[in-house]
Amino acid sequence: MMHEADLDPERDLVLVRDLNAPRGLIWRCWTQAEHLREWFVPRPHRVVDCLLDVRVGGACNTTFDVDGTRVENTGVYLDVIPEARLVFTDAYSVGWKPAPDPFMTAIVTFEDLGQGRTRYTAIARHRTIEAARQHRDMGFHDGWGTVATQLEAYAQGLAP
């Protein structure tokens, strides 16, 4: 669980949403490539490639098609607590190879609210105030909000 006190208002961006889907399904959507690719970027953009090795130090790689341009994202998982928390970043690639200029570290938590509902919290942490501002201005809240809606709808269509 992330406590408010842990947040840095100048370097962190936060989205909290209560989703009408059970935590186990939300977890599968986040951790299985064939599911993640269906909701992870705002439509009409698409995930065209995805490699998820969901363990500490494992690959978290995605490739997007954004208006015909391929955008490759290479990263690793820093922490994995099944059905509760994922931490991943572009600051490393597999083998703990540091990236020269990483963009962010994401902490995503899943909390069972009962009755098939899940509190979903996504925190994007940045190295600098400027990077956080840039991410905010790129549309963090709209973008992550849109994909949360896509995630909820896609999870609802999965067999439990």
Added chain:
Amino acid sequence: MMHEADLDPERDLVLVRDLNAPRGLIWRCWTQAEHLREWFVPRPHRVVDCLLDVRVGGACNTTFDVDGTRVENTGVYLDVIPEARLVFTDAYSVGWKPAPDPFMTAIVTFEDLGQGRTRYTAIARHRTIEAARQHRDMGFHDGWGTVATQLEAYAQGLAP
């Protein structure tokens, strides 16, 4: 185990030493604060404070006294495989807070050679070629070599 193929000759610095001390003792020297402080910096410099929370995301904090100047190092463990491998970095502090300008990521491995001997490999990975050069010119090999010798001698004095 780190394979040669994983090394980046331009961004990684490597020290390999076969130590006349058993792996279990070397592991304790690396992971228990009261031991680490006795050998971790080249004498006459000293470790004056040390907090080790040896688990993924746990604190790896040390404070050195270097000719009367306090040098504080704040970091976390990225990966922990008991008696085999430690990965730590100053790229994060506890809570996965990214540092604005991290220096390095260290991968330390311990291999049992039998007869109470241990192959000790320390790899320092850097974000850029320039950072690796700077670390080399600061005296990586002499410094880490000296503390490997201190580590071996200190471990030999511990009860098995």
